[in-house]
Amino acid sequence: MELRQFKYFVAIVDCGSLSRAAQQLFIAQSALSKQMAELESELGTQLLLRSRNGVAMTEAGKVFYEYAQGITKQVRDARAAVHVAAESVSGSVVAALPQSVSPMIALPLMRAAARRYPDVVLHLNEELTGNMADQLLRGRVDVAMFSPAMPAEDIQFTPLVEEDFVFLDSPQSPHALPPGDVSIQQATARPLVWPAHAHGHCTRWLVDAVLERAGHSAAQVVAEINSVYTLKAAVEAGLGPTIMPLGLAQREVQEGRLVAHRIDLPSMHRTLGLCVSVHLPATNAKRAVCTLIADVVRDLCESGQWAGARALAPVRKTK
Incomplete structure (x- = not known):
């Protein structure tokens, strides 16, 4: 396989048709079609389904697309790296944040990055956790904030923050509990509104x-919702309570739209940290963003802006 075939395949999928991809790549459509036929022949499987309305990926094509995106990204990074000075902090970094972390850190991180590293283009992805692990392992993401659940042989994990889980309910619920701590039996007495198990690495898995x-x-489940914002709205509407980090709902709690109860169980917390692939090189820009994330997390915890969170050890430099 040639590198250009990976590039061509990604372009075809992103454009939705061979003709539009050919225009974007400035090559003849017949040449592009020939390249894809050779690629499918070499792989021994069909990647694209062609029709008069465009192209669609086969199941094999969907798998290949994930790898092709990662490979083309790493090549772009390599080309950029050899054209900058050894001490320069510039380039592109893709950072992924779970939906249960993004509301606390995304905006402060973007502001800090623009202020401290103006020559770094920071791409911030808010992702479902089931997608994040796969993207990091395939090289589409440079760094992610995650729980220590990824394989140690592939991922370097540096703990950053410890965050308490709380029992959240609507103050209008007929089952609302009086103010104060609740036992784990009380917190799980009613079916919960939860993220789906496939995307619960940083919340549901840890509570379970x-x-x-x-x-x-x-805990029993009344509904599975893979959007943090919809999940909180469902709790507020009385569909059921949930268990989640306090910081994620601090605005709704402050406004009286949700009620938070501390759970009387010392281990009811999560640890989040930086995850980077041990198989990919660390650029100056990636190292800088890792340190920046650690600094932003520490500042948010120490200032009290991240409710229920405690900063842990400082980030280690990536290799």
């Missing part, structure tokens, strides 16, 4: 693990 260690069965 705490419950298992404490000898409790997994």
Whole structure:
């Protein structure tokens, strides 16, 4: 396989048709079609379904697309790296944040990056956690904030913050509990509004693990919602309570739209940190963004802007 075939395949998928991709790539459509036929022949499988309305990926094509995006990104990064001075902090960095972290850190991070590293283009992706791990392992993402759940042989994890989970409910609920701490039995007495299990690495998985260690069965579920904002709205509307980090709902709690109860179980918290691939080189820009994320997290915790969170050890430099 040639590098240009990866590039061509990504362009075809992104453009939705061979003709539009050919125009974008400034090559003849017949030449582009020939390149794709050779690629499919070499792989021994069909990647694209062609029709008069454009192209669509086969299941094999969807898998290949993920790898092709990662490969083309790494080549762009390599080309950029060899054209800058060794001490220069410039280039492009893709950072991924879970939906349960983005509301606390995304805007402060973007402001800090623009102020401290004006020559770094920071791409910030807010992602479902089930997607983040795959993107990081395939090289489409440079750094991610995640729980320590990725394979240690592939990912370097540096802990940054420890964050408490709380029991959240609507103050209008007929089952609302009086102010104060609640037991784990009270917190799980009613079915919860939860993210789907496939995307619960930083929330649901961690709570279930705490419950298992404490000898409790997994919480019952009334609804699964893969949007943090919709999930909070569902709790506010009385669909059911949830268990999530306090910082994620601090505005709704302050405004009286949700009520937060501390759960009387010392281990009811999560640890989040930086995740980078051990298989990919660390550019100056990537190192700088890792340090910047650690600094922003620490500042948010120490200033009290990230409710229920405690900063941990400073970030280690990536290799």
